[in-house]
Amino acid sequence: MKKWEYFTAPxxxxxxKQILDTFxxxxxxxxxxxxxxxxxxLVAYFKREKQS
Known part of the structure; x- marks a missing residue:
């Protein structure tokens, strides 16, 4: 099963565009x-697969 980590950023x-491209x-x-x-x-919510 995949595990995720989450991040919020202003x-x-x-x-x-520059902010989103960087993330x-x-x-x-x-x-x-x-x-x-x-x-x-605005507040952006991101996710990525957690590395073991």
Whole structure:
């Protein structure tokens, strides 16, 4: 059975592509984006398979 690890990160609207590309290069898969504490911020939820 696969095991997963999870990570949340702030996602600034003006720099979205660069942030997502960086996490993708590290093996993180974007699961969901939700509104952050103010209108200029979002919160991104990521997952990746846990390495043994």
């Amino acid at each position: 996602l600034l609207i003006h720099n979205t 993708g290069e590290d093996g993180w898969e974007l699961v969901q984006v939700v509104p952050g504490p103010n209108p200029e911020n």
